[in-house]
Amino acid sequence: MKMINVGFIGCGRIADLHFEGYRNNPNARLYAICDSNPNILAARKKQWNVEKTYTDYRKLLADSEIDAVEIITPHDLHEQMVIDAARAAKHIAVQKPMTISLKSADRMIKEAKKAGVVFKITDNYVFYPPIVLAKNMIDNGELGEPQMIRIKEISGPHGGWKIDADTYGWRFQEFSQGRFSETFDHGHHEWTTAWYLLGDVECVAGWIDSVDGIVDCPSLITWKYKNGAKYGVCEFNYCSELHVPSKYYPNDEWFEITGSKGVIFINRCTGNIHTGPAVSFFNGHEWKYFDVKSDWVEGFIGATNNFINAIMGKETPMLSGEQGKEILRFAFAIQKAAKARREVWLDELEKPLSFLYAWQKRRRDIKNSFPNTVAKKSLFKRENLSKYASQAKTLTEEFVKRFDPDASAGWEGVAGLKLTADGGVAEMKMSIHVRGGKAELRQGEIPENAGITLIIPAGTWAGILLGKKRLETALFQGKLKVEGEPHEGLKLRAAFKI
Numbered sequence: 001m002k003m004i005n006v007g008f009i010g011c012g013r014i015a016d017l018h019f020e021g022y023r024n025n026p027n028a029r030l031y032a033i034c035d036s037n038p039n040i041l042a043a044r045k046k047q048w049n050v051e052k053t054y055t056d057y058r059k060l061l062a063d064s065e066i067d068a069v070e071i072i073t074p075h076d077l078h079e080q081m082v083i084d085a086a087r088a089a090k091h092i093a094v095q096k097p098m099t100i101s102l103k104s105a106d107r108m109i110k111e112a113k114k115a116g117v118v119f120k121i122t123d124n125y126v127f128y129p130p131i132v133l134a135k136n137m138i139d140n141g142e143l144g145e146p147q148m149i150r151i152k153e154i155s156g157p158h159g160g161w162k163i164d165a166d167t168y169g170w171r172f173q174e175f176s177q178g179r180f181s182e183t184f185d186h187g188h189h190e191w192t193t194a195w196y197l198l199g200d201v202e203c204v205a206g207w208i209d210s211v212d213g214i215v216d217c218p219s220l221i222t223w224k225y226k227n228g229a230k231y232g233v234c235e236f237n238y239c240s241e242l243h244v245p246s247k248y249y250p251n252d253e254w255f256e257i258t259g260s261k262g263v264i265f266i267n268r269c270t271g272n273i274h275t276g277p278a279v280s281f282f283n284g285h286e287w288k289y290f291d292v293k294s295d296w297v298e299g300f301i302g303a304t305n306n307f308i309n310a311i312m313g314k315e316t317p318m319l320s321g322e323q324g325k326e327i328l329r330f331a332f333a334i335q336k337a338a339k340a341r342r343e344v345w346l347d348e349l350e351k352p353l354s355f356l357y358a359w360q361k362r363r364r365d366i367k368n369s370f371p372n373t374v375a376k377k378s379l380f381k382r383e384n385l386s387k388y389a390s391q392a393k394t395l396t397e398e399f400v401k402r403f404d405p406d407a408s409a410g411w412e413g414v415a416g417l418k419l420t421a422d423g424g425v426a427e428m429k430m431s432i433h434v435r436g437g438k439a440e441l442r443q444g445e446i447p448e449n450a451g452i453t454l455i456i457p458a459g460t461w462a463g464i465l466l467g468k469k470r471l472e473t474a475l476f477q478g479k480l481k482v483e484g485e486p487h488e489g490l491k492l493r494a495a496f497k498i
Helices: 015-023 038-048 057-061 075-087 102-115 129-139 165-176 181-198 297-311 321-340 346-350 354-369 371-380 386-400 458-465 471-476 486-496
Strands: 004-009 028-034 052-054 068-071 091-095 119-122 146-155 201-208 219-225 231-238 251-259 263-266 279-282 287-290 413-420 428-435 438-443 452-457 481-484
Touching: 004 015, 004 057, 015 028, 015 297, 028 038, 028 057, 028 297, 038 052, 052 057, 057 075, 068 075, 068 297, 075 091, 075 102, 091 297, 102 119, 102 321, 119 297, 119 321, 129 181, 129 251, 129 263, 129 279, 129 297, 146 181, 181 201, 181 219, 181 231, 181 251, 181 321, 201 321, 201 346, 219 321, 321 346, 346 354, 386 413, 386 428, 386 438, 386 458, 413 458, 413 486, 452 458, 452 486, 458 471, 481 486
Parallel strands: 004 028, 004 068, 028 052, 068 091, 091 119, 146 231, 413 452
Antiparallel strands: 146 251, 201 219, 219 231, 251 263, 263 279, 279 287, 413 428, 428 438, 452 481
16 A cells, blocks of 8 residues: 555644654654744745645645545634645544534534545543553453542643743634633543543533633543443642653643452543553552653554554554544533533533433432432332242352452451251252362351351342342342351452442
């Protein structure tokens, strides 16, 4: 395949990092650039050694030698540039956020699909090696069941590279239109990371404040994920007297992801406030440290490789147009939640009667999700678990095979199990002996040295092992009695994942 020729539309400060993806790329090169400022254009041509320059992006799009473009301009210019690029049959990577409204996003996606070109929204965080490592750990089950992500972002006026004052001009215009620099522009990285690591978001709440009337800090945002009890929280801080150690913008972020098996810490991102390993993991027994590449530029190089590989048919573009729109919904829901001082569901943004939709969702959510309500339903729910009593012995034998010596932290002991008569099945007594990293099930009397003994109807025990009832619910309902040391029960649960 011939070398892919790429054109940059927009050559501002961030374009330095986009260029790094082409510096040593074997499959693509930066062939042409466009900027409305002739001085910037001349400097970039010399710096990057490009063949062609343009001050009108439409003329760049008319160049038959150009295969693809990266659009690196203010957000409100994205839509028309993307549509024009699609109609010129150029593959497109547009810098995040993709645009300034959801309807605009729909139009962009439609035009790119109609033209049959690759359309990608560039967010370097989904290619930043520490975040990618955390994603792989979560997908591999090392974290267990994810429960929470915490994100902290700090920015300040001191540190990082030199940025011309006029660079911020268009950002002030964005601010005047309600799209804030931290929670909307830079916040796109946080919302993308939260989505990338733990999935789709259902609703958000938050407070957006300001210390100077311009920078939207301090701010605190919270959200709830779809499908399960998973939550996120992000705080933005502007420290007016703090020097932020960074090679790039004067800000930094770190992330904490908690699951049922442990906690992952991503210790830095844009800057270098935290030193040492980029990623740390505590699994309940020990710390693990990972020295992966953590220079912020690595995410841009990864994003470029994804774009070029997508053009070559080797990868799916990330973020796709649809994914970019989902992050945009997340961002707009946050802005609305802060202004309205209420929870905002992402789905309501495209509903004709959004307030009514939100009111119905909120009532349903309170009714179905409040812990007291769930607990009461479980406690007083009538169940016929006696029908499973005949499976109790076989299920217990299978249960013992689930023993995880790593999760037991060197525990050795004896646990008794008394299954009372139930569903036509006679009483059974068993004991589980844990020694030398192995577990053995024995039938008969429960030894006197048993550290803990569970007394429970055979059908209820079988129901628990089948996942039809929780151990805690059986205890609250009086179906389960525990004799012995409670802490032995915690070890039993960890070792056999019950």
